[in-house]
Amino acid sequence: MKRGRGIIKASSNSRKLSIMGSGYSIGGRLIRTSEILSTSRSLDRKNEELNAERLHRQELTATARISEDAHADVPTLNENEGDLVDNFAGVLDGTARADFSHAGEDFAARLDMDEDELMEDLQASHNRLFSKRRDFRKWRTRTQKLVDGFQPQMEGIADAYxxxxxxxxxxxxxxxxxxxxDAMVQNYLPTMVVDLFSAHIVDxxxxxxxxxxxxxxxxxxYFPCSPTHVTVTLTTRVLEVFRVASLRCPRLAIQPFVKSLCDIHGIPFRPYLSTQFSVAFDxxxxxxxxVDARVKVLxxxxxxxxxxxxxxxxxxxxLEDEPPLDLPFLSTKDGNNSLKRWNRRERGEDGAAGPSKERHDNRTPPGDYYLTRAEVDVWAKEGLDDLLKGFVPADDEEGWEPEAGGCSDRWQNMREDVTSKAWGMYDETGIFLSLCRHGFVLLVTDMVQSGELGKYGFAVTNHLIKVLGEVAEGxxxxxxxxxxxxxxxxxxxxxxxxRHRSLVGAFHGHGHCRLCQLTHLATYVDGVGLEDLEYCERFFSxxxxxxxxxRYASRFHRQQAIATYLQHTxxxxxxxxxxxxxVNxxxxxxxxxxxxxxxxxxxxxxxxxxxxxxxxxxxxxxExxxxxxxxxxxxxxxxxxxxxxxxxxxxxxxxDNVLRVGTTTSLAPSHDDYEAQAKATRRLEAQQRHAIEGHTKAQLLVNDMELRMSIAVCWLPDSQEWIDAAVMVxxxxxxRALDHLQGLIIARMFELTKMNMSGTGYKLRKHIAKALQARSRAVQTAVVNYNAAASRLSPPRDELTWEQVVDYAFLSDFDLLCDGREDIRDxxxxxxxxxxxxxLYFKIxxxxxxxxRLNIEIRRLVTYMRDExxxxxxAWVSIRESAGEAMAHQVHLYWMRQGPFHDEHRYRRHALQRLLGFSGSLEPGTPINKDRLPPPGAAALPPRAPSLEPERGADSDDSNDEAELFAERYALLRVTQDDSGSPDGARDPGEIGL
Known part of the structure; x- marks a missing residue:
């Protein structure tokens, strides 16, 4: 085996070495890279130390060598003690026995010990030297130690990046x-480098x-997987590819991506590879x-x-000179319980969940999307005392407890006695989100071991009002x-x-009672426009x-994934x-x-x-x-x-009945059954007492009602007032039976209309169908109660059948409404x-x-693109001169996150100008906030830098440039021909891209 500068090469007849993603396979046995590197480094250091010691002792004189041995606690070698010299030399070369063991035990000192003392001493020494060391380290602190190891290096890492x-x-x-x-190399460190299509050791x-x-x-x-002992690194491009891919496809987690790399590299997957990738990705x-924070500071x-x-x-x-809007800012908010996170707990002795075993991690998610738990908890009922410190309510302020509304029983997330029950298996049970009417994320917070409680809405509303002022929330x-x-x-x-307003959106609003809709439904509220206030549901999808x-990530990794996704979206x-x-x-x-x-x-x-x-x-x-x-x-x-x-x-x-029984019953004592008669007498006396007390109480209530109603003569059963009141009851x-039946039938009509309406999704249809099944049973019960009440009237009303109820399609078909307090059929x-x-009138x-509102918003967007x-x-020119090319390049990347989309916005702006019925202005205005405008007396902007200019659609004040841009775009769209030769997309320019 020989080592080159780039990779390790090997050739052998008996063993074959193959480079794996994280180690080597030698003779069929997988050896990790870290083991090989550690062993080779240890051997190299030991060989270097031995060679240095050998050369050092060769240069010493005999006297200096004896002095150094004495300093090292080696027996002194005197010239007159030749036997000791020979014996020590024999010990060193292994031909003689030493008087101490390999563990340092002195055998000579134990010659006077008996056998039992010697065995006890040896056992104590063995237990002291070779017993298993207790490890006090905990896995829960592993992540925090890793974070603490990287923390002092983060500024330097950012500079290097x-x-x-x-x-x-x-x-x-x-x-x-x-x-x-131009770098000066001091040394080389062999490290495993993992890239997209290769993994090899590089010096x-x-x-x-x-x-x-x-x-x-x-x-x-390269990004390392450890703050100090680096053996594996990942290239920046593999991390960036995963970041972008996971943001576009959030289902892509670290483990499947690492498994894909293993498949590409031809190695089996190991769980520790995901851990290494996670450390480098974090x-x-x-x-x-x-780096983003530095750019924002600049x-x-x-x-x-x-x-x-x-x-x-x-x-x-x-912008300045804008017409005022009744509701300047529209937003929507809602809770979603899909993004739950499993709460890792230890298992108790009885099988129940024990204390948490989450690893310590003090990191916070990037950005400022999240409201912390502390900011939310102050709005809970338990934190009300802290909020009231120093607060002096006005004289006309009422208590905080809300009154029961007509919709409280219809919506489960209104019933805090149900939703406040924590799910023990989860820590975070979802998120609570706030969006503007265009879908931009305003705030997000975690719902912690609870349902959709009021404190989440209070915290979000308070923060929006504090920062933005007047807000209308759906x-x-x-x-x-x-x-x-x-x-x-x-x-x-x-x-x-x-002037805060709370509204209900179009989809959920029709599930509220009609009286609630007349006040809060967006269709009937001035200033809302055609906004349905249901963006949260689309975002959650x-x-x-x-x-x-x-679902099984740590708290930080879950929040990091959510915050990164929100920013990217x-x-x-x-x-x-x-x-x-x-435009739509x-x-x-x-x-x-x-x-x-x-x-x-x-x-x-x-x-x-x-x-x-x-x-x-x-x-x-x-009314x-x-x-x-x-x-x-x-x-x-x-x-x-x-x-x-x-x-x-x-x-x-x-x-009267009880007293009559008392007078006709003989109370004469009898020696045969005295105890039974005494018991009966006491029971009869109690009944009489209770009857008299009940009569007295009823008489007092009647007297109280007569005083309240100013009735001089008590009503009698044959009086006209008595008869009229009986009919009225x-x-x-x-x-009441009719009102209950009417409400159920009207709700059924509305739901049938919604279920059969075009555009209703499959899941909503199934949901409405299940509700109708449950309501059908309720309607049948209401029909029975109605028939019972109708039979007691004089004259009795006709009975109502289930077949008649099913056939009702409009309120005008419901003839029973004529029997209400007020006939509304006309x-x-x-x-x-x-x-x-x-x-139709309210919709128009x-x-x-x-x-x-759109005329205002479109002009704002046009002005924003120009000013931004x-x-x-x-800023790019100024920072390049003051902070250097590196930070100027970061400003360029910051602009490139939105700049390329300006071309599409400008194109749609020209298409909107040709839209029949457009009444707005596409000329940029003057913003109220002058932060983006050049300071007074500033020099004209230099020509655009090539790296800062998009391909097409550069904004220009010259209308001819805009016309040429539109003509070029329109010509490009007409180039494509279909098989019949007709131009693909040959439509009116105002319809292109809309």
Missing amino acids: VAWELRSSEEGLGTFLGPPS IPLLAGDDSLSSGFVNQG LYLATRAI LKRDEPDWRLKNACPACMYA YDIGCEFGERINKHPVLGPYARHH KSNALVPST DTFETYQSLSLLL KYKGALEVQRMEPALLEAMRDLGVAHKSTFAGWLAREK VLTALKREPVEETLAMEYYQKLVNLAAASMQM RRRRYQ EPWAKPSGRIAMD ERAGEEVE DGFLRR
């Missing part, structure tokens, strides 16, 4: 891995001036996070909550959550001051792909599709506005003179439904007084034609608001 990226900027990830051309040079061993490796394109992500974007204040250009890049339980915020002693006044790779998906989203929203709003002639025709058929009538219909519907919640006070008091009289009559009858029971909003016209109203491009160009 920046330098390497600058050297590899021209060739990218395909660049040659190695030291700088990596150790350079002069490296801060640490790890930074020296990173400066050459180091790579931490290094990138440090760009002066490192202030707290800067990302949140600039998360969405369309929502937050406000939430599937917005009706109940809004009441909780308003009644919160700390958050309530703060939220009302900033993509983020759920993280579940396989995070914001930049490379949400921002890329932002202009497409705005604009097209949808215009399509709704084109339905206005149909609305005018419906108004003529219905005899509606003005559009404001529809708002009156909605107010009338709300009717509100009145159904409570019965009239006069009727309620009359029925209650009647019921008290009935109870008094029953108590009087019972008292029977009708009340009938109406109301225009209760008829199908009026209902459709009213919904919201479409107008949507167009108004100019700001980064100036």
Whole structure:
């Protein structure tokens, strides 16, 4: 075997050496690389020490050699003691026996010992020298020790990474891995290097001036798997390939990727390979996070909550002279329990879960997306006392406990007594997410051993109001959550001051009761537009792909995966599709506005003179439904007084019966059965006492009702008031049974409509079908109760059958509504034609608001692209002069994360300008925040650097350049021909790419 500078080569007739991904196979036995390197280094050091000692003793004189041996505790060799010299020489060459053992035991000192003492002494010595050493180290601290080992080197590693990226900027990830051309090599360290298509041992040079061993490796394109004893490294490109691939396909975890590398390299997979890859990958992500933080410092974007204040250009890049909006900022939030994480616990003696055995790790996820557990827990009920310290409530502030709403029983995440039960098998039970209306992530927090509690919504709302001010939030339980915020002693006044609004989205909103919809549904709220406030559900459908790779990860690795995915999604998906989203929203709003002639025709058929009538219909519907919640006070008091009289009559009858029995029963004592008669007497006396007390209590209640109602003469069974109240009570029971049946049937009608509606997904259809099955049984029970109450009326009502209920399709078909307190069948909003016209009116109203908001957002995006491009160009020039080429290159990479998408945005901007019905302006405006604008008196920008200029679509103030760009794009789209010779995509320019 001989060693070359690049790899190890070997040739032998008896043994074959093959290089594996992490070791060698010699004679069929797999030997790790670390074992070979450790053994070879130890032998080399020992041989060098022996050679040096041999040469040193040869140079010494006899006297000096004796003196040195005495210093080393070797017996003195006197010239007169030739026998001792000969004996010592014999001991050294093995021909004579020494008086001490190999462990240092002095046999001469034990000659006077007897056999028992000698055996005890030898046993004690053996136990002391050869007993197993107790290991006090714990595996739980292994990860933290690894983190602590890398921590002092991180700044140097970041410097080395920046330098390497600058050297590899021209060739990218395909660049040659190695030291700088002008570096001074001090030594070489043989290390296993794992790349995409190869794994071999390389003598990596150790350079002069490296801060640490790890930074020296990173400066050459390698990331080590250990902070000190480096035997395996991974190339930067293999780590970058995995990072990008896992972000585009979140299901791809470390283990399948490492298994793929093993398959490519032709070696079997070993679990420790995943651990090594994970260590290097964590180091790579931490290094990138440090470099990103440095770039933000240079760009002066490192202030707290800067990302949140600039998360969405369309929502937050406000311009001067913009028309005011009723709701300036729309967001949505919701909880998702898919991203749960298994809680690692020790097994107790009885098989129950013991204490946690999670490894210690004090690292935090990159970025500022996450709200910490401490920030969330202060909004729990237990932390209310801390929030109230120093808080002085206003005189008109009410308590915090929320009132029971009409939707509390419908939504499980409103019932904290159910959702607060922790799942013992999980630590984090999901995430709570907040998005803007365009899909950019605002905040995220973990739901810890609980369901969707109120503290998560409180924490997110408080942070948004504190940073952004006025906020309108869409939430599937917005009706109940809004009441909780308003009644919160700390958050309530703060939220009302900033005009906070809680709404419900279109999908979840139709699951609420109708009275709740009239107040909180986005369709009926001014200023919302056509926004459905359901972006969280769409986001969760993509983020759920993280579940396989995070379910059994550590807390830090789960949060790191989620935060990295959120950052990547914001930049490379949400921002890329932002202009497409705005254009599609604009097209949808215009399509709704084109339905206005149909609305005018419906108004003529219905005899509606003005559009404001529809708002009156909605107010009338709300008035009717509100009145159904409570019965009239006069009727309620009359029925209650009647019921008290009935109870008094029953108590009087019972008292008379008990007293009559007492007078007719003989109480004469009998010597034959005295004890039985005494027991019967005591029982009869107790019954009489109870009857008298019941009658007295009923009489007092009647007297109280007469005083409250100012009744001078008590009602009698033959009085007209008594008869009217009796009819009213029977009708009340009938109406309650009818109201319950009516609610079930109306809900069934709405769900049948949604299930058969075009665009309803398969899962939602199945969900509605199961709900209908459960509700069908409830409807059958309600029909039975209705028939029982209807039979007691005078005259009795006809019985209702299940077949009749199934045939109901509209409210107008429900003839039983005529028996309600108020017949609403003749109301225009209760008829199908009026209902459709009213919904169309509100949809057109919201479409107008949507167009108004989109005109503002599109102009903000156009201005943002111009200002951001100019700001980064100036920053690139300034940083190149002040901080050097390396950091200027990082600014270029920072710009390249969004800059290439500006070309698509500009193209869609030109297509939008040709869209029929577009009423906005595409001219850039003046932002309120002047941070991106050049300072007064600044020199003109230099020409674009080649590395900073995208391929096409460079923004220019010259309209001719924009026209040429559009013409070039349009020509390229018409080049492709299909088989028939017709141009592929030969459409109107306004429709291209929309």
